[in-house]
Amino acid sequence: MLFHSWVFAIFFLVAYPIYLALRRTRLGLLWLLTASYLFYAWANPLYLVLIAYSTLLDYVVVARMTRSGHRKAWLAVSIANGLGLLGFFKYAGFITDNINALLSSLSIPYAAPAPGILLPVGLSFYLFQSVSYAIDVYRGRIERETSLIRHAVFVSFFPRLLAGPIERAGNLLPQLRQTPRLSAEDVTEGLSLFVVGLFKKVALADYLAIYVKQIYDAPGDFQSPALILATFLFGWRIYFDFSGYTDMARGVARMMGIRLMLNFNNPYLATSLGDFWARWHISLSSWFKDYVYIPLGGNRRGAFNTYRNMFLTMVISGLWHGAAWTFVIWGAVHALGRFATRELERTTFYRERIPKLVKQLLIFAFVTFAWIFFEADSIGQAWLIITRIFTSGFADPRCPVLALVLVFGVWLYQFAYESRFRWVLESRGVRFGAVVLMILYLAIFAPASDQAFIYLQF
Amino acid sequence: MVKKESKPKSASAATGGPDVPFGSNCVRLSRREWIAAAIILLAAFCFGPALWERIEKFEPGPDYRLPYASGYDYWLYGRYCRWAHKNSDALVIGDSVVWGHYVDTDGTLSHYLSRDSADLRFANMGVDGAHPAALAGLLRYYGRAVTGRKVVLHLNPLWMTSKKQDLQTEKQFRFNHSRLVPQFFPRIPCYWAPYSKRLSVAIERYLPFFAWTSHLRISYFDSMDLPAWTVEHPYANPLKAVTLVLPEDKRGKQDEIIGRGERAAAPGGMDWVELEGSLQWRFFRDSVKILKARGNTVFVLVGPFNEHRMGAEDLAVYRKIQGGIETWLRQNDVPYFMPPALPAALYVDASHPVAEGYASLAAQLIRNAAFRSAILGRSESAPAD
Numbered sequence: 001m002l003f004h005s006w007v008f009a010i011f012f013l014v015a016y017p018i019y020l021a022l023r024r025t026r027l028g029l030l031w032l033l034t035a036s037y038l039f040y041a042w043a044n045p046l047y048l049v050l051i052a053y054s055t056l057l058d059y060v061v062v063a064r065m066t067r068s069g070h071r072k073a074w075l076a077v078s079i080a081n082g083l084g085l086l087g088f089f090k091y092a093g094f095i096t097d098n099i100n101a102l103l104s105s106l107s108i109p110y111a112a113p114a115p116g117i118l119l120p121v122g123l124s125f126y127l128f129q130s131v132s133y134a135i136d137v138y139r140g141r142i143e144r145e146t147s148l149i150r151h152a153v154f155v156s157f158f159p160r161l162l163a164g165p166i167e168r169a170g171n172l173l174p175q176l177r178q179t180p181r182l183s184a185e186d187v188t189e190g191l192s193l194f195v196v197g198l199f200k201k202v203a204l205a206d207y208l209a210i211y212v213k214q215i216y217d218a219p220g221d222f223q224s225p226a227l228i229l230a231t232f233l234f235g236w237r238i239y240f241d242f243s244g245y246t247d248m249a250r251g252v253a254r255m256m257g258i259r260l261m262l263n264f265n266n267p268y269l270a271t272s273l274g275d276f277w278a279r280w281h282i283s284l285s286s287w288f289k290d291y292v293y294i295p296l297g298g299n300r301r302g303a304f305n306t307y308r309n310m311f312l313t314m315v316i317s318g319l320w321h322g323a324a325w326t327f328v329i330w331g332a333v334h335a336l337g338r339f340a341t342r343e344l345e346r347t348t349f350y351r352e353r354i355p356k357l358v359k360q361l362l363i364f365a366f367v368t369f370a371w372i373f374f375e376a377d378s379i380g381q382a383w384l385i386i387t388r389i390f391t392s393g394f395a396d397p398r399c400p401v402l403a404l405v406l407v408f409g410v411w412l413y414q415f416a417y418e419s420r421f422r423w424v425l426e427s428r429g430v431r432f433g434a435v436v437l438m439i440l441y442l443a444i445f446a447p448a449s450d451q452a453f454i455y456l457q458f
Numbered sequence: 459m460v461k462k463e464s465k466p467k468s469a470s471a472a473t474g475g476p477d478v479p480f481g482s483n484c485v486r487l488s489r490r491e492w493i494a495a496a497i498i499l500l501a502a503f504c505f506g507p508a509l510w511e512r513i514e515k516f517e518p519g520p521d522y523r524l525p526y527a528s529g530y531d532y533w534l535y536g537r538y539c540r541w542a543h544k545n546s547d548a549l550v551i552g553d554s555v556v557w558g559h560y561v562d563t564d565g566t567l568s569h570y571l572s573r574d575s576a577d578l579r580f581a582n583m584g585v586d587g588a589h590p591a592a593l594a595g596l597l598r599y600y601g602r603a604v605t606g607r608k609v610v611l612h613l614n615p616l617w618m619t620s621k622k623q624d625l626q627t628e629k630q631f632r633f634n635h636s637r638l639v640p641q642f643f644p645r646i647p648c649y650w651a652p653y654s655k656r657l658s659v660a661i662e663r664y665l666p667f668f669a670w671t672s673h674l675r676i677s678y679f680d681s682m683d684l685p686a687w688t689v690e691h692p693y694a695n696p697l698k699a700v701t702l703v704l705p706e707d708k709r710g711k712q713d714e715i716i717g718r719g720e721r722a723a724a725p726g727g728m729d730w731v732e733l734e735g736s737l738q739w740r741f742f743r744d745s746v747k748i749l750k751a752r753g754n755t756v757f758v759l760v761g762p763f764n765e766h767r768m769g770a771e772d773l774a775v776y777r778k779i780q781g782g783i784e785t786w787l788r789q790n791d792v793p794y795f796m797p798p799a800l801p802a803a804l805y806v807d808a809s810h811p812v813a814e815g816y817a818s819l820a821a822q823l824i825r826n827a828a829f830r831s832a833i834l835g836r837s838e839s840a841p842a843d
Contacts, residue, residue: 006658171478184489192486207685214689247481259478266482400688402696417483425484434485436495440502444671445684 001042003194003248004202011039012252019256024179029149032176036158040122047120050085055155057081058130059148062137066144078134082127089119094323122162124320128287130155133169135291142169150176159252163245165263165283172258180257190255192435197247199438202446204410205241208233208403216375219385223395227388233399234375235368236407239267242281266414268367271359272341273334276367284320288313311335321374326382330373337366507670511537514702518542520572521563523582525707530635531676532600533669534704535585539603546581548833549604551745552612552759553593556584558816560806565813570820571610575834580610587634589617590742591625591646595638597748599663606753608833610823611745615763616809617738618779619728624738625649626731637663639741646737677704728768730775733782746792757832758787758794762819763809766802793828 001008015035022028041048058078065074087095092115100111133154136142145151154173160166215222215230222230243264250260263283270276277285293313299306311332318331341363344350350359376382416425424430480486487495516534518541528534542549550556550568558566568582583604588596590613597604617623625633630650639646641656651659662668678700679687688696733739749756760783765773780796787794797819804815811819823829830836 002654005654006661007654010657188489188492189480189486191492193481196481196483196485210685210689250481262479262481264482265479398689398692400685400692402688403685413483422484428491431484431487432491432495435487435491436498438485439495439499443503443667444674 001039003245003252004198007042011035011042016255020182023182023257028179029147029153029176032153032158033149033156036153036156036161039158040156040161043121044118050089050120050123051126051156052152054081054085054127054130055152056148058134058155059145059151062134062144065134065138071138075134075138079131082131086124086127089117089123091319091323092117125164125166126155126161128166128284129169132166132287132291133173136169142173145169145173157253157258159249159256159258160260163242163249164281165246165249165261166287167260167283171261175258182257186257187255190251190253193247193251193254195251195435195438197244197249197251199442200240200244200247202244203438203441204406205237205244206446208237208240208407211399211403212237212375216381216385219381219388222388223392223397224389225394226397226399227385227392229397229399229404231372231375231385231389232368233403233407235268235364235371236410238371238374239264266418268364268411269360269414269418270363270367271356272345272363273338273366274342274345276363277334277338284317288317292316307339310338314338325379326373326376329379329382330370333370333373337370503665503667507533507666510670514704516541516704518545519563520579521566521569521582523557523563523566523568524585525705526586527681527705527707528676529586530637530681531673532596532638532663533666533673534677535596536600536603536666536669538581539583539601542581542583543603543605543607545579546607547578548608548610549581549583550610550612551583551593551597551601551604551749553584553588553614553617554586555614555809555811556582556612557586558582558584559586559810561813561816565816567612567816567820570817571823574820574824578834584612585635588638589614589623589625589634590738590745591640592635592638594741594744594748595640595663596635597745599638600669602752604749604752604754607755608757608835609749609754610757610759610829610833611749613742613758613760613783614809615761615776615779618731618733618736619808621729621731622648624731624736626735626737644737644740674700728772728775730772730779733779739783743786746790750792755832756792757829758792759823760794760796761809762797762799762811764802764805764807765799766805767808793832795823795826795829797822797826 001011015031015038018031019028019035022031037048037051040051058081061074061078061081065071065078068074096112096115103110103112133142133145137144145154150173153176154167154169157167157172157176212230212234215226216234219227246263250263253260261283263281265279265282267276267280270279293309296309296312297305298309314335315328315331318327318329318334321327321330372385373379373382376385413425416422516537518538522538524531524535524538539549548571550571556567563569563582566582566584568580568584571580572578585593585596621627622631625639625646625648627648629648631648633648636649636651637659639649641651641660675681675683675687679696680690682690684696687699688694691699746756746758760780763776765776768776784794784796800811800815800818804811804818806812824834
């Protein structure tokens, strides 16, 4: 069920008043669970089996962990279950393809059959959330959740179920334990978040997608300007798409009195790759920091180990996004970029002499370049795009001026937001005008979009 | 790994929740501001389309018909209905046979009816491709202005010549005006749209605002939404595209007429559906009921179908279907006329006449007693030829 659909509108118009009526009673959580499962089952009722299994297993495992002496073993069960499910549903095809390619290169006449498994929507997100809960209980950072219903709501809370944010138990569970104190401000701010997210998704992301798809579907047919502009717009498209989803998820949750974590913080204003990852998909990057990078040793054992840990974390993060070598390379490219900017930041010249705007543009250019690997169907296609960007001649890119105006408008807004001119954006006229214009634009001009969110496939 | 360099403003502690930042922009309205925004938006949604009618000129001439390019512009159809309600004496409603697929605006049935009835103005309310299921939806949702009028409702038997035309095949296929057909009940077997799409269609047809936005796309953006249009016209100014001049389309599709004589006369095997189980017949009856319930005087014109294309077996089935239609019309006190087939040379295909065919049909109608009584309001006997 997509947030930007009438189906969701009706679902929410039914689920929300019931939630408001029941939230102070013992049935409140049960209703939240029912609504979440209904929301999830809309795409495919079979998905419920997997999420129910995963929820139940982690609930039992964590209970056993706190009661028995084999804490590590029970944690291992939880992690193995999470990774096993992820491996089976997400990476089976990738692994089979690579085994077959290896066998073929060794001239061994055998090919393993393609598993043909459908990846359940949101699997990567709720498994990571569930596993982190088990780890946090193991580390003693949080108390075990004794209520199965509450634990199930924590795993399946519908606004964030499909594509995050990957909430920490330490943030979400305490909110579920108390009766949400819903204020008018929660509703108005939730609505504000939702409208901004809806605009990002429908008016911007889906718009840019038309041009990007046209170019990336046949990169060999286009010259350098079109490929550069399509890559530039893809960077914004994925930002609008994913941060739009997050805004809507946070908005819906906020209207229910639940505060989900900030997941995007104007990432294209980052001045270093480290800064970029502190602003982009914050819930995932902090997850990798806490549960991969630091357990690997973090930056505690010298430069080599620090860079090794960074590299491994980024490559695993890349692979999390998709079962393809292009994602691995994307992660590796980001790791190399992080090494470079980290070293540059140690120099006085870079820190003090290079203007902030130049750093921001450099980081944006680098991130945009890396998106080529993210969006391309294969390494071959990514390479084709890169070579054509640098070697093909000039041809009219036929890129919609309106799309560029909208993108630069948003970028300018973000620059202003992080500058001393923020007061302009905070003025009533600008805020009010922005909301009214966004809604009118959505109602009049935006397509009847049924494009799914990019991150649902992860 | 994660280093916060720019901490956004928190907006939560005041209400007791965890200290989670609101977001990374200033787009947040207070309760009062939301109420003000809601009032403005509600006004735009309610009065925007009506205001637009004052800005955009719409002056249909006597032989006006919905331009071919605007065939899916249901908002314009509704507007035309309101115009016709005021400026016409009778409305001719139907599919492309009424619209005049192969003829110019001055070669349609409504044109000849207006010409031959001397003092009555007939409006061409046909819509290309509007099969009975779509027509019922068109009248139900967009033709509300058609009240208390004299209506000639055309039934094209073509829509019952196969299970596919009758929308009864289980195999999915794209058919015209799917947004007008019932989205849930009764079930249309060949309509496989996902439930989310059906729901959005069902909701949007009760909200005129969305029909109006569709009108903007059809009239000014080549039936595309704005993003798709700007991709096609990357350097054009979308505001300049809104010329406030509606599409014009006076010519029919004469260029589609190929080997007319042969095609019109060639017998073709038909797989008629049973009248009782026919979906299109069911929807046609719905149209009659809708129009009658709105106080209209409904006169039904059946065919004339191109019987020259039929073999003996097909003709026998067709006669049986005609009999069934006739029975129902009689039982429901609906005046009707089932003219005999026109000469073969006056057809382009199975159901569309050429201009002379329409002229001949109009002449037959004007001589028909039921038509004279119901539509022309004359009880005297028909003039001699």
